[in-house]
Amino acid sequence: TIQAEYIKYKDPNQPVNVRVKDLMKRMTLAEKIGQMTQIERKDASPQVLKDYFIGSILSGGGSVPAPQASAKDWVNMINEYQKACLSTRLGIPMIYGIDAVHGHNNVYNATIFPHNVGLGATRDPDLVKRIGAATALEVRATGIPYTFAPCIAVCRDPRWGRCYESYSEDHRVVQAMTQIILGLQGDIPANYTKDFPYVSGQKHVAACAKHFVGDGGTQKGINENNTIIDFHGLLSTHMPAYYDSIAKGVSTIMASYSSWNGIKMHANRYLITDFLKKKLGFKGFVISDWQGIDRITTPPDANYTYSVQMSVNAGIDMVMVPDDYLGFINNLATLVNTEVIPMSRIDDAVRRILRVKFVMGLFDNPLPDYNLVDQLGKKEHRELAREAVRKSLVLLKNGRSSKKPLLPLPKKAGKILVAGSHADNLGYQCGGWTIEWQGKSGRITDGTTILEAIKSTVDPSTNVVFSENPDAGFAKNNNFSYAIVVVGEPPYSETAGDSLNLTIPEPGPSTIQSVCGAVKCVVVIISGRPVVVEPYVPLMDALVAAWLPGSEGQGVADVLFGDFGFTGKLPRTWFKSVEQLPMNFGDENYDPLFPFDFGLTTKPRSTV
Numbered sequence: 001t002i003q004a005e006y007i008k009y010k011d012p013n014q015p016v017n018v019r020v021k022d023l024m025k026r027m028t029l030a031e032k033i034g035q036m037t038q039i040e041r042k043d044a045s046p047q048v049l050k051d052y053f054i055g056s057i058l059s060g061g062g063s064v065p066a067p068q069a070s071a072k073d074w075v076n077m078i079n080e081y082q083k084a085c086l087s088t089r090l091g092i093p094m095i096y097g098i099d100a101v102h103g104h105n106n107v108y109n110a111t112i113f114p115h116n117v118g119l120g121a122t123r124d125p126d127l128v129k130r131i132g133a134a135t136a137l138e139v140r141a142t143g144i145p146y147t148f149a150p151c152i153a154v155c156r157d158p159r160w161g162r163c164y165e166s167y168s169e170d171h172r173v174v175q176a177m178t179q180i181i182l183g184l185q186g187d188i189p190a191n192y193t194k195d196f197p198y199v200s201g202q203k204h205v206a207a208c209a210k211h212f213v214g215d216g217g218t219q220k221g222i223n224e225n226n227t228i229i230d231f232h233g234l235l236s237t238h239m240p241a242y243y244d245s246i247a248k249g250v251s252t253i254m255a256s257y258s259s260w261n262g263i264k265m266h267a268n269r270y271l272i273t274d275f276l277k278k279k280l281g282f283k284g285f286v287i288s289d290w291q292g293i294d295r296i297t298t299p300p301d302a303n304y305t306y307s308v309q310m311s312v313n314a315g316i317d318m319v320m321v322p323d324d325y326l327g328f329i330n331n332l333a334t335l336v337n338t339e340v341i342p343m344s345r346i347d348d349a350v351r352r353i354l355r356v357k358f359v360m361g362l363f364d365n366p367l368p369d370y371n372l373v374d375q376l377g378k379k380e381h382r383e384l385a386r387e388a389v390r391k392s393l394v395l396l397k398n399g400r401s402s403k404k405p406l407l408p409l410p411k412k413a414g415k416i417l418v419a420g421s422h423a424d425n426l427g428y429q430c431g432g433w434t435i436e437w438q439g440k441s442g443r444i445t446d447g448t449t450i451l452e453a454i455k456s457t458v459d460p461s462t463n464v465v466f467s468e469n470p471d472a473g474f475a476k477n478n479n480f481s482y483a484i485v486v487v488g489e490p491p492y493s494e495t496a497g498d499s500l501n502l503t504i505p506e507p508g509p510s511t512i513q514s515v516c517g518a519v520k521c522v523v524v525i526i527s528g529r530p531v532v533v534e535p536y537v538p539l540m541d542a543l544v545a546a547w548l549p550g551s552e553g554q555g556v557a558d559v560l561f562g563d564f565g566f567t568g569k570l571p572r573t574w575f576k577s578v579e580q581l582p583m584n585f586g587d588e589n590y591d592p593l594f595p596f597d598f599g600l601t602t603k604p605r606s607t608v
């Protein structure tokens with residue numbers, strides 16, 4: 001009989017470093033460059049994957065196989081691509097990445113968890129770890145083994161359009177929430193190699209701590225702009241959560257679009273190679289952001305060869321190339337062949353990529369199956385999301401005097417008014433990065449709106465009247481026992497969310513004034529960050545910050561009506577006016593409307 005040649009790197013019994021070394025020595029430059037190339041799924045085809053030995057594919061925000069694609073549709077797409085990669089000479093599996101940043105948010109009917117700002121308000125790292133584990137199951141349900149999460153930005157200015165992706169202005173809260181990495185990737189076994197990337201089996205996913213480093217510190221919160229801070233400030237505010245992430249075995253780290261004191265992070269060799277890789281000992285791989293290398297120059301792509309040279313030599317290992325992947329591949333090959341980029345840099349990048357792929361079992365289990373499809377949007381996950389919503393709510397005002405609190409609201413109450421643009425809008429309560437990159441209004445996926453939750457919580461005898469934007473007369477002349485007004489920000493992502501005024505768009509303020517001027521009211525703010533409320537607080541009987549709660553609006557009603565108490569604490573300072581910004585806890589002249597860590601509490605009704 002003909003003995004099949006023994007191929008060491010294919011032997012799961014061999015140690016990871018032995019498999020990496022054996023495979024590396026077999027690879028051509030083209031195969032190595034292919035591993036460093038991540039293309040967008042819209043450009044992927046079996047032929048392209050085979051021709052260029054592509055090592056990774058991503059879905060950018062909102063990039064799906066088809067509208068409302070099922071878990072099986074996703075699995076089928078990934079299987080098709082993976083089979084093409086496995087058919088290449090060395091059969092190196094590709095790794096598919098996606099932004100599951102508050103649940104598997106691109107995928108129809110996935111559980112949508114509160115965005116990070118709300119999770120920061122919970123101050124509950126174990127809850128966040130459980131969310132990571134549930135998210136991993138839903139991501140794996142679609143056959144995907146890698147998510148570009150968590151964002152561990154320390155947002156220092158709420159004018160930043162991505163502030164809701166940050167757990168807190170306080171790096172200690174962000175550090176605590178890196179527990180999500182253990183949920184996503186799995187708990188690290190005892191005596192595992194310290195700071196080594198780790199992913200446990202087929203029900204967990206590789207994570208990505210992002211965006212390295214200082215993304216949340218840009219001046220005036222301008223997205224992708226310049227973080228002006230000395231080295232001590234960078235290390236004490238923006239770096240600590242990377243220590244925790246590495247200690248928790250994070251497999252990948254994504255570079256930030258932003259600059260540090262004028263140096264683009266994607267070209268920052270000192271911070272990526274000398275500090276992150278050598279000093280901190282990060283052993284996973286560093287991935288660029290979407291067109292992150294193009295944006296090294298102003299305007300972007302002004303000198304792509306320079307972008308490739310500077311980013312790869314800085315220590316970027318895998319490049320997210322959502323458009324001209326041939327341009328990337330050809331430029332990189334030329335730069336290596338002309339020794340502008342040393343082969344040792346290429347080998348470091350490929351070694352790190354292969355290390356993660358071997359560690360996470362991708363070589364041994366490259367093809368997803370349908371075993372986990374029922375995890376998508378599973379009831380237990382929705383109950384977990386509902387718990388997270390409850391714990392994320394921050395009670396900022398309760399009654400016109402502490403002796404006469406309005407909350408919890410009585411379930412039996414004759415007739416109540418529910419008003420506001422965000423009361424019955426699932427897309428609004430999920431925010432950006434949901435189904436579409438920028439998010440979307442309306443019934444965008446499966447879930448429960450806040451109005452639906454209120455209706456299912458009150459006593460059957462209570463008449464719930466919904467009017468999105470009633471005039472004062474309506475509010476006054478209908479003998480309502482009380483009103484719940486739900487208003488806030490429309491969905492946004494990234495630069496589209498940058499705001500210098502942080503006002504609630506009309507008709508939000510008008511709805512507050514019309515309703516609260518006529519009847520006892522609690523105002524629930526749906527927003528990715530503190531917004532201008534100071535002028536309206538005197539009109540309100542109660543005020544709740546609900547952040548971006550996601551698909552499980554029932555969690556809001558659970559607490560409004562006293563089935564659970566308010567426990568949330570502000571993860572960020574709530575300013576009086578935007579002229580005060582930036583203003584963070586610990587600053588001189590700290591004069592907030594509501595300070596960091598503020599939050600009134602209530603007892604569950606059963607104990608009252």
Ligand SMILES: O=[N+]([O-])c1ccc(O[C@@H]2O[C@@H](CO)[C@H](O)[C@H](S[C@@H]3O[C@H](CO)[C@@H](O)[C@H](O)[C@H]3O)[C@@H]2O)cc1
Binds near residue numbers: 210289
């Ligand atoms: O057509 N245009 O006008 C247009 C404009 C801007 C675009 O910009 C792009 O849009 C998004 C959706 O296509 C992309 O996801 C990224 S965002 C980036 O993507 C990563 C992967 O999704 C995330 O992990 C990072 O955290 C995030 O910073 C990019 O900014 C795209 C298209």
